[in-house]
Amino acid sequence: MGERLFGTDGVRGIANKELTPLLAYRLGRAGAHVLSENHRRPTIVVGRDTRISGDMLEAALIAGICSTGANVLKVGIVPTPAVAYLTRHFGADAGVVISASHNPVEYNGIKFFNSEGFKLPDAMEDEIEALLEDCDDRIKSPTGPEVGKVFSEDGICPYAEFIKSIANRDFTGIKIALDCANGAAYKIAPLVFRELGAEVFVINDCPDGCNINVNCGSTNPEVISRFMREVRADVGLSFDGDADRLIACDENGEIIDGDHIMAICADYMKSRGILKNDTVVATVMSNMGFEVALKNRGIKTLRTKVGDRYVLEEMLKGGYNLGGEQSGHIIFLDHNTTGDGILTAVKLLSVMAESGKPMSELRNIMKVYPQVLVNVKVKNKSGYIENRKIKEAIEEAEALLGENGRVVVRPSGTEPLIRVMVEGEDEKVINELALRLADVIREELS
Structure with missing residues (x-):
């Protein structure tokens, strides 16, 4: 099939062009088969x-799942991490989320959970990928009463109770500004923080199917920074389209990215003896200031x-319970997978509430080293690895x-880009x- 279909975060592409209903149907069949081979009639959560x-x-994916004899629990529009939780909550055999996270509306994706x-x-x-081309021949297609059924379940209430x-x-007495990115957090995030006692102000909570991530959300942090200053909130919280990442800002509108959030939470967890092995797992993109702050x-x-x-693989291997990315993907492994x-927002606000410190003071835990990120659009993402001129340019910059x-050059996991940091x-x-560096890569690979 040429280039591997699954990227770093499931299967993604332009909906109805690259990620077609036929491909979704086949992924449903193949995924149901691989994830539930030992069960006569498995159940799969879909959000x-x-x-x-x-x-x-969703219709195509569910048709594929049911065609194998598996049942589906439809939980509707919910965050990606909610599907991971609800799969465990309902005792299902697997979970699938249809989302392209922070990507533009024309993209979509399909991601599986065990x-x-x-x-x-x-x-x-x-x-799963190996089954796609001949899934009709290699996967059973039951008939009559053996065909799978679809059941609908409320995904929001159990997930909200879990988060609370x-x-x-x-959080009584705390004023919170939320940017829901017109995405999966639009109902549940305001619900959770209001039920926890906060005074909540919300923007970008009116999805129309086409405005997800458009000039809003965690990839546009200046939006929440501006809004929370308008309403004079104590903290701003900005999610992406599927609410698996958080970017925050303090009462002055200063951005608090994933590095800051991890540093604040790691320091708190260590002081209470609950940071396993006194270690945090981050990626090569985390700022040098983050590492220095934690070392101190x-x-x-x-x-x-x-x-x-x-990050998760390293956490599981080493028995660590906190890890994440500068972009705001934070994993608290004691609570979710x-x-x-x-969840990250609740953890961050809990530190603020317990310490009695304003977010601006907590934010000062680390000094940020200047960092520049340039995205270069290319035709062949893997071409940079063996390219002599690119290797020489990287070595020269490092010297x-x-x-x-530091210099980090890497391909995007979801887009035709080489990222230069x-x-x-x-x-x-x-x-x-x-x-x-970007000019050299552009000349060599475009």
């Missing part, structure tokens, strides 16, 4: 975000490739920075180096 293509792909709510390992995804149970206190507090940082699945924006900076003490120098 989605607010994209207009969600109806189309019965424990974990994303699938590469080997299992490869097994994690808060160690209520006796906390070790482990780095992985970009992608919360790789994937990045969870609303110039020495021990006072340069970090160091001198902002002018790193800007020049990043643009120089």
Whole structure:
């Protein structure tokens, strides 16, 4: 089938062009077969975000699942991490979410969870992919009463109760501004924080199928920064389209990214003896200032490739309970098996409420080193690995920075981009180096 279909976060593509209803149907058949081979009539939870293509792909995916004899629990529009939780809550054999997270509306995706709510390992995804071309021949197609059925369940209430149970206190007296990205958080996030006692102000909570992530949400943090200053909130919380990531801001509108959030929560958890092995797992994209701040507090940082699945793998391997990404995917493994924006927000606000400190003071836990990120659109993402000129340009940049900076060049897991990140003490120098690297990559690969 050429390039691997599954990326770092499931199968993604432009809906009805790359991710077609036929492909969704086949993924439903193959996924149901691989994830539930030992069960005569397995049950699979299916949820989605607010994209207009969600109806189309959900119908096709469910048809594929039911055609194998498996039953479906439709939980409606819920965050991606809610599907991971609800799979465990309902005792289902697997879960599937239809979402392209922070990507534009024309994209959509299909991501599988196993019965424990974990994303699938590469080997299992490869097994599903291998079945796609001849799934009608290799997978059973029962008839009569053996065909699968569809049941509808409320996914919001049980997930909201789960999230509220994690808060160690209520948030009475705290004014919160929310940006729901016109996505999966639009109902549940305001509900959770109001029921926890906060005064809540909300924007981008009116999805129309086409406005998900459009000039809003965690990829546009200036929106929540501006809004929370308008309403004079104590903290701003911004989610992406499927609410698996969080970007916050303090009462002055200053951005609090995933690195800040992890540092704040790690320091709190260590002080209470609940940070396992005094270690946080981050990716190569986390700021150098994050690592320095944790080291000064006796906390070790482990780095992985970009992608919360790789963070999770390292957490499971080493027995750690906190990890995440600068982009706001944070995993609290004591509570959920994937990045969870609303859960992360509850954890962050719990630290604020218990400490009695304003978010601006908590934010000062780390000094941010200047960091420049340039995205280069290319035709062949893997071409940079063996390209001599690109390798020489990277080595030259690293030599110039020495021990006072870093260079990270990597392909996007979901888009035709090479991402160039340069970090160091001198902002002018790193800007020049990043643009120089981007020009070399563009010339060589475009």
